[in-house]
Amino acid sequence: MRCPQCHAEITIDAHFCGRCGAFLSETTAQHTAVSDYTPAHLADKIFHSRAALEGERKLVTVLFCDIVDSTPLAAKIGAEAMHELISRFFDAAMHEVHGCEGTINQFLGDGFMALFGAPIAHEDHARRAASAALSLCRACHANAADPRTGKVPLRIGLNTGPVVVGRIGDNLRMDYTAIGDTERALDAARRTLAVAEKLVLSEPANGDIMAGAVGALAKLGAAERAKEWAERGALLDPDNMNMRYNVACTLITDLGDHDAALEMLGPYVAGVGAEALDWIKSDPDLDSVRGDPRFQDMIGQADARLGVSNG
Numbered sequence: 321m322r323c324p325q326c327h328a329e330i331t332i333d334a335h336f337c338g339r340c341g342a343f344l345s346e347t348t349a350q351h352t353a354v355s356d357y358t359p360a361h362l363a364d365k366i367f368h369s370r371a372a373l374e375g376e377r378k379l380v381t382v383l384f385c386d387i388v389d390s391t392p393l394a395a396k397i398g399a400e401a402m403h404e405l406i407s408r409f410f411d412a413a414m415h416e417v418h419g420c421e422g423t424i425n426q427f428l429g430d431g432f433m434a435l436f437g438a439p440i441a442h443e444d445h446a447r448r449a450a451s452a453a454l455s456l457c458r459a460c461h462a463n464a465a466d467p468r469t470g471k472v473p474l475r476i477g478l479n480t481g482p483v484v485v486g487r488i489g490d491n492l493r494m495d496y497t498a499i500g501d502t503e504r505a506l507d508a509a510r511r512t513l514a515v516a517e518k519l520v521l522s523e524p525a526n527g528d529i530m531a532g533a534v535g536a537l538a539k540l541g542a543a544e545r546a547k548e549w550a551e552r553g554a555l556l557d558p559d560n561m562n563m564r565y566n567v568a569c570t571l572i573t574d575l576g577d578h579d580a581a582l583e584m585l586g587p588y589v590a591g592v593g594a595e596a597l598d599w600i601k602s603d604p605d606l607d608s609v610r611g612d613p614r615f616q617d618m619i620g621q622a623d624a625r626l627g628v629s630n631g
Contacts, residue, residue: 377482377483378437378438378441378482378483379437379445379480379481379482380435380436380437380438380445380480380481380482380483381435381436381437381445381446381448381449381478381479381480382433382434382435382436382449382478382479382480382481382483383417383422383433383434383435383436383449383452383453383476383477383478384431384432384433384476384477384478384479384510384540385413385431385432385434385453385456385474385475385476385477386428386429386430386431386432386474386475386510387405387406387409387430387431387472387473387474387475388472388473388474388475389473389517390402390406390429390430393405393472405472406430409430409460409472410427410432412456412459412460413432413434413456415459416452416455416456416459417434417452417456419452419455420436420448420449420451420452420455421436421440421442421448422434422435422436422448422449422452423435423436423438423439423440428510431475431510434449434452436448436449436452438483445480446478446480449478449480450478453476453478456474456476457474457476460472460474475540475541475542476540476541477509477539477540477541477542478541479539508536509535509536509537509539509540510536510540512532512533512535512536513533513536513537513540516529516530516532516533516536517533525556526556526557527552527553527554527555527556527557527560527563528553528557528560528563529553530549530550530552530553530556531549531550531553531554531557531560531563531566531567532553532563533549534546534549534550534553534567534570534571535570535574537549538570538574538575539574543575546570546574546575547571547575547577547580550567550570550571550580550584551580553567554567554584558587561587561588561591561592564584564585564587564588565585565588567584568581568582568584568585568588569581569603569605569606571584572605572606572608572609573605576608578608578609578612581609582609582612582614582615582618585615585618586618589618589619589621589622590618590621590622592622593626594626594628597619597622597623597626597628600619601619
């Protein structure tokens with residue numbers, strides 16, 4: 321840490337400079353804390369945006385990333401090797417996120433959460449977040465030379481939405497955070513998936529658990545894995561009609577996979593009662609498939625079976 325007046329070396333807990341006697345303000349100490357963690361040019365931009373630090377509503381993009389199946393991987397390669405792997409992962413994450421002028425505001429064991437568009441404002445925050453995510457994937461794959469681990473799969477999710485951002489406490493590197501639907505959705509998805517993965521290890525034939533995690537996987541950007549879990553859930557528990565309906569809605573709203581959704585929905589509609597059929601006809605989650613001839617045919621057959629008149 322250096323004095324802002326004479327640039328002499330000073331200790332982090334000093335209240336004034338020993339060379340020139342300049343008073344060291346709280347802001348100076350905060351800036352130093354940020355500089356220990358954030359590149360200097362970004363720290364300067366952050367502290368010149370005082371309004372953002374005090375808290376404000378902004379449209380941001382949140383990037384969440386973690387290592388897939390880190391628990392079994394740690395058991396396979398050992399604690400020391402896992403510690404080294406995660407350290408390299410976090411180093412790469414900071415480099416790519418900071419390179420796109422994002423801010424890592426939470427480290428979560430084997431993952432992290434980063435903000436784009438706050439505290440440094442950028443109109444193209446979504447593009448920057450996507451660029452950082454792709455660069456991180458390339459960096460991690462390029463450095464996957466360790467024969468013990470090979471290529472380490474990453475799970476990455478991006479979500480754009482309004483949040484309230486600001487500093488909590490005095491240490492920006494730990495407590496600059498976002499509070500809003502976007503951040504809460506990703507955090508809830510990660511927690512849901514963590515519980516589901518543990519349960520699947522102990523109950524691999526429980527299709528309801530797998531299907532229940534489809535929405536979390538979709539929110540975290542793992543589209544292919546979400547579809548795989550949806551299919552396996554239906555195979556393991558084919559008679560669970562409520563599960564089929566919920567998964568079909570997720571396939572439509574979160575993944576845009578109308579073919580898989582209609583295939584999942586078919587058996588449910590074929591046996592549905594009049595009250596549930598009325599709900600299907602009005603459920604907004606199904607709006608995007610209402611014009612599909614396959615969906616219309618399902619509804620027509622259900623109407624005929626139940627003696628429903630469309631006149």
